[in-house]
Amino acid sequence: xxxxxxxxxxxxxxxxxxxxxxxxxxxxxxxxxxxxxxxxxxxxxxxxxxxxxxxxxxxxxxxxxxxxxxxxxxxxxxxxxxxxxxxxxxxxxxxxxxxxxxxxxxxxxxxxxxxxxxxxxxxxxxxxxxxxxxxxxxxxxxxxxxxxxxxxxxxxxxxxxxxxxxxxxxxxxxxxxxxxxxxxxxxxxxxxxxxxxxxxxxxxxxxxxxxxxxxxxxxxxxxxxxxxxxxxxxxxxxxxxxxxxxxxxxxxxxxxxxxxxxxxxxxxxxxxxxxxxxxxxxxxxxxxxxxxxxxxxxxxxxxxxxxxxxxxxxxxxxxxxxxxxxxxxxxxxxxxxxxxxxxxxxxxxxxxxxxxxx
Amino acid sequence: xxxxxxxxxxxxxxxxxxxxxxxxxxxxxxxxxxxxxxxxxxxxxxxxxxxxxxxxxxxxxxxxxxxxxxxxxxxxxxxxxxxxxxxxxxxxxxxxxxxxxxxxxxxxxxxxxxxxxxxxxxxxxxxxxxxxxxxxxxxxxxxxxxxxxxxxxxxxxxxxxxxxxxxxxxxxxxxxxxxxxxxxxxxxxxxxxxxxxxxxxxxxxxxxxxxxxxxxxxxxxxxxxxxxxxxxxxxxxxxxxxxxxxxxxxxxxxxxxxxxxxxxxxxxxxxxxxxxxxxxxxxxxxxxxxxxxxxxxxxxxxxxxxxxxxxxxxxxxxxxxxxxxxxxxxxxxxxxxxxxxxxxxxxxxxxxx
Ligand SMILES: Nc1ncnc2c1ncn2[C@@H]1O[C@H](COP(=O)(O)OP(=O)(O)OP(=O)(O)O)[C@@H](O)[C@H]1O
Ligand SMILES: [Mg+2]
Numbered sequence: 001x002x003x004x005x006x007x008x009x010x011x012x013x014x015x016x017x018x019x020x021x022x023x024x025x026x027x028x029x030x031x032x033x034x035x036x037x038x039x040x041x042x043x044x045x046x047x048x049x050x051x052x053x054x055x056x057x058x059x060x061x062x063x064x065x066x067x068x069x070x071x072x073x074x075x076x077x078x079x080x081x082x083x084x085x086x087x088x089x090x091x092x093x094x095x096x097x098x099x100x101x102x103x104x105x106x107x108x109x110x111x112x113x114x115x116x117x118x119x120x121x122x123x124x125x126x127x128x129x130x131x132x133x134x135x136x137x138x139x140x141x142x143x144x145x146x147x148x149x150x151x152x153x154x155x156x157x158x159x160x161x162x163x164x165x166x167x168x169x170x171x172x173x174x175x176x177x178x179x180x181x182x183x184x185x186x187x188x189x190x191x192x193x194x195x196x197x198x199x200x201x202x203x204x205x206x207x208x209x210x211x212x213x214x215x216x217x218x219x220x221x222x223x224x225x226x227x228x229x230x231x232x233x234x235x236x237x238x239x240x241x242x243x244x245x246x247x248x249x250x251x252x253x254x255x256x257x258x259x260x261x262x263x264x265x266x267x268x269x270x271x272x273x274x275x276x277x278x279x280x281x282x283x284x285x286x287x288x289x290x291x292x293x294x295x296x297x298x299x300x301x302x303x304x305x306x307x308x309x310x311x312x313x314x315x316x317x318x319x320x321x322x323x324x325x326x327x328x329x330x331x332x333x334x335x336x337x338x339x340x341x342x343x344x345x346x347x348x349x350x351x352x353x354x355x356x357x358x
Numbered sequence: 359x360x361x362x363x364x365x366x367x368x369x370x371x372x373x374x375x376x377x378x379x380x381x382x383x384x385x386x387x388x389x390x391x392x393x394x395x396x397x398x399x400x401x402x403x404x405x406x407x408x409x410x411x412x413x414x415x416x417x418x419x420x421x422x423x424x425x426x427x428x429x430x431x432x433x434x435x436x437x438x439x440x441x442x443x444x445x446x447x448x449x450x451x452x453x454x455x456x457x458x459x460x461x462x463x464x465x466x467x468x469x470x471x472x473x474x475x476x477x478x479x480x481x482x483x484x485x486x487x488x489x490x491x492x493x494x495x496x497x498x499x500x501x502x503x504x505x506x507x508x509x510x511x512x513x514x515x516x517x518x519x520x521x522x523x524x525x526x527x528x529x530x531x532x533x534x535x536x537x538x539x540x541x542x543x544x545x546x547x548x549x550x551x552x553x554x555x556x557x558x559x560x561x562x563x564x565x566x567x568x569x570x571x572x573x574x575x576x577x578x579x580x581x582x583x584x585x586x587x588x589x590x591x592x593x594x595x596x597x598x599x600x601x602x603x604x605x606x607x608x609x610x611x612x613x614x615x616x617x618x619x620x621x622x623x624x625x626x627x628x629x630x631x632x633x634x635x636x637x638x639x640x641x642x643x644x645x646x647x648x649x650x651x652x653x654x655x656x657x658x659x660x661x662x663x664x665x666x667x668x669x670x671x672x673x674x675x676x677x678x679x680x681x682x683x684x685x686x687x688x689x690x691x692x693x694x695x696x697x698x699x700x701x702x703x704x705x706x707x708x709x710x711x
Contacts (some may be wrong), residue, residue: 093591115595122593135584139606147601149592199588 010320035207035239036069036092036125041101043087047312051083059312061087063263064101066339069207074233074240076254076271078247078286082311084263085243089209092241093125094118106206123153126200132192136184142170143180149202168200173228190221197228201236210240214249226253228343251275256347259283262311262319265339269348278356279342282320318353326354369610372685382681396494403450403484405433410445412436421448433458452481454488454642465659474659477560477650482659485642486667492641493671496554497623501616504562504623508569509612515570516577517596517604526570539626546635554637557630561623569615576611577604583661614683621675626695628668644668 030314043062045304062084069075077085094110110121131137136145146166149155156162167177173194173196184192193213200208210229214222226249232238242253250257251271258268259280267280278284309315315322320334331353339351361582376382395402404421406428411417420428428436433456440447451470452458458479465474467484473482515526533541538561545560546552580586586603630636631645639646644664651661 090587095587095590119593122591125591127588127591129584129588131584135588137583137585138605148589148594152593152598196588199592203592 032068034068034239035071035106037104038065038067038088038092039102039104041065041067041091041103042099043084043089043091043096044099046289057312060263060314061311062091062098063314065260065263065265067258067268067286069239070255071206072233072237072239073255074253076250076257077241077243077251077260078245078257079260080245080286083260084311085260086211088260089127089211089241089243092209093127095127106336119152123203124205125207125209126203126205127209127211128193128196128200128213130215132189132196132216133184135196136192138184141181142166142175144197144342145184145199146170146180146202149199153203155203165202169202172201172232173198174224188221189217190225193217193221193225194228197225197232201232204236207237207239207241209243211243212245213242215244215246222249227334229253259286262314263308264319264351266320266352267348267350268339269346269350271346273346277348277356279348279350279357280320280352281324281326281354281356284356285323318351324354326356328354361507369613370688372682375685376678379681381677385674385677385681388670389678392490392494392671392674396491397486399491401448402487403452403454403481404438404448405451405453405456405549406437406448407440408446408448408510410447411443412439450481450487452470452484454480454482455640456484462654462657473663474657476647476660477654477657480642481643482647482663485647486644486663489643489647489664490667492637492643493624493627496558496627496637497620499512500558500561500565500623500627501619503558503617504566504619505569505612507562508566508615509608511566512570512573513577513600513604513608516574517581517600520577523574526574529572530567530574533564534571536564538564538622539629542571542626542630543633546630554641555594557627557636561626565626566621569612570613572615573608576608580604580607610686614679614686615678617675617682621672621679624675625668625672628664659675 041062042060042064043056045061047057047059051125065088067075067088077088079085088094091098094103094113098111102109104110105121105125108121110118113121140148143166146169147162150162150165156165166180169182170177175191175194175198175350179187181193184195187195197213213229214225217225224237229240229242230253233240240253241332242250244250244253254271258265258269259282260266261282267278267283268275274283275280275287277323278287309319309322315333317333317335318324318327321327324332327333337353339349341347341349342355342357361559376386400406400421401408406420406424407417408421409416409418410420412428412431415427417423417425417428431439433452437451458475458481460468460471460475461479462473462477463471465472467474471481471483475481475485476485511526512530515523541564542557542560545563546556549556579601581599586599589599589603627636628643628645628648631643632649634646634649637643644667647664648661651657654660
């Protein structure tokens with residue numbers, strides 16, 4: 001499989017949306033509320049159908065995603081497995097190259113930057129992974145793992161400064177500094193996840209992509225890690241893109257939530273609006289699959305019919321239409337609905353021709 | 359205690375695991391013995407004494423230092439001189455190149471020749487022992503060369519990908535499709551003058567591909583790990599990732615392939631000697647000894663002893679290689695790696711089943 005830069009999706013050239021509506025910050029410099037924004041971000045993978053076949057079919061892992069994460073807030077990102085959540089998270093940090101579209105970080109387009117130009121910006125954005133077993137190098141002690149960011153960005157003048165920073169980081173994530181010289185295999189999953197968080201925090205980031213940070217953990221430990229992340233946000237003002245397929249954890253963590261389906265954002269909005277008044281049939285179906293802890297809230301239960309279509313051959317029109325109970329023939333299967341606010345100013349956007357309202 | 363602290367998938371842990379396997383420790387012992395014989399060949403077979411007085415002059419370690427006065431004496435003269443006083447001798451009193459009058463004698467048939475003599479009256483034991491030295495040093499040099507080259511090419515291809523990797527992958531596929539021996543013989547036959555040097559090149563040029571294949575696979579596996587992605591997210595340069603993450607992982611794999619390569623190189627070298635396309639006739643090797651048996655079919659000892667030495671060497675190498683490979687297999691680690699107790703975390707609630 002190889003990545004390729006395919007021609008941009010056929011879309012009339014329109015003025016790119018303004019991404020940095022910048023009110024002046026406390027120091028007089030323009031300081032936008034928007035920290036990270038994507039502009040029609042798209043990632044195609046080229047998947048060869050056979051080892052000799054020349055015509056590689058494009059797989060649309062992320063398709064035309066425009067998203068904003070504000071300073072200090074948590075943006076939840078939910079969706080079924082394989083819908084492109086991780087790909088989107090990695091695109092935001094430019095750990096993979098987009099096929100099309102832009103990523104704007106703090107008002108600056110980072111898409112054309114070279115690796116060297118990007119390095120200082122790497123301090124500001126970090127990532128935490130799902131699997132605590134593959135996210136730490138088995139050959140590095142905790143000390144070595146945490147020394148890595150300090151060395152790369154020359155964050156400490158002396159060895160003892162670095163030492164103190166490492167101890168401080170460990171304390172911050174609830175580990176004892178005496179554990180510094182242990183190897184990852186001597187820790188439990190939850191402890192490893194804490195080490196991963198400490199590593200991300202070492203550079204004092206403003207933005208962290210949390211790619212299903214608790215999915216691999218025990219339920220009791222999940223709560224601890226989620227609480228740790230919340231506490232750190234309160235203390236450090238860091239913004240999260242919180243990826244999960246556990247809707248309850250997302251509800252608990254997020255200020256705003258985006259719902260992804262087959263590489264598209266189909267609905268997005270403030271957490272209350274989305275959980276209490278989901279408009280997209282897919283979002284409703286997802287929520288129907290969650291047993292509600294609160295019997296007061298009545299949630300419509302729609303059973304999703306059929307499997308997720310392959311992103312290799314996405315359906316025409318709205319990609320959800322083959323499974324959608326509210327599909328309008330001749331419309332939903334012909335044209336793709338735009339993500340737009342139904343009530344202007346509500347911040348609740350949906351990409352649907354037949355949204356649930358009221 | 360130490361084994362528990364060792365990091366899974368590392369050399370140290372693998373070696374400690376390998377030591378615990380009986381087959382592997384037999385293999386390691388056999389290889390160690392071969393090395394000892396190769397290094398101390400002069401103590402096993404040499405006409406010159408370890409310590410001895412010849413014509414009023416006392417020599418220490420003459421078998422190693424080879425003083426000219428002693429080397430110029432004939433075998434009979436030297437034997438007579440040494441018999442006169444006290445002398446500490448090598449195990450066998452014949453050098454590998456020394457020819458004698460006792461030609462094609464079977465083992466134990468003539469005094470001083472435990473394993474018999476060859477068609478020129480050379481002592482078979484002496485040729486075997488000194489042949490071990492030639493074989494081992496040739497093989498080590500050759501393996502060092504091909505592993506260094508193969509590992510570098512494989513690591514860079516796997517790490518950077520792209521056109522270079524495509525070329526690496528295709529050439530590895532092509533090279534590994536042919537048996538090493540066929541390519542080496544073709545190469546040697548093509549040379550205007552086949553020599554030890556061309557043999558070294560021929561084997562290195564054909565056998566690096568196997569090493570590159572293993573190392574490349576390992577590097578690709580490592581590069582896909584989240585911790586490498588985390589390092590990239592932290593701003594680590596490709597060089598840093600290569601040096602701190604990729605090479606340490608590839609090192610273990612390189613050692614495994616080196617062990618297997620050693621066996622192949624020794625076998626291929628002996629085959630070339632047997633066919634007269636290998637190391638110069640003047641150097642004693644196992645292959646040359648076996649080659650003589652083609653003209654003297656009755657002299658079974660010319661074939662049997664070097665063949666046994668070869669078999670023992672190759673089998674022990676493979677046993678060690680396999681044990682190392684198993685010990686380094688990360689799949690074997692996964693279960694052992696998880697801590698037995700999910701260590702207590704602050705405020706842990708009761709665990710749901
Ligand atoms: N390197 C790659 N080459 C080809 N296809 C890829 C690659 N990485 C991801 N994909 C494909 O892109 C799609 C989106 O993958 P992604 O990992 O982003 O999904 P996800 O939403 O994170 O899923 P999960 O919940 O399982 O983590 C999938 O269909 C996947 O197979
Ligand atoms: Mg994922």
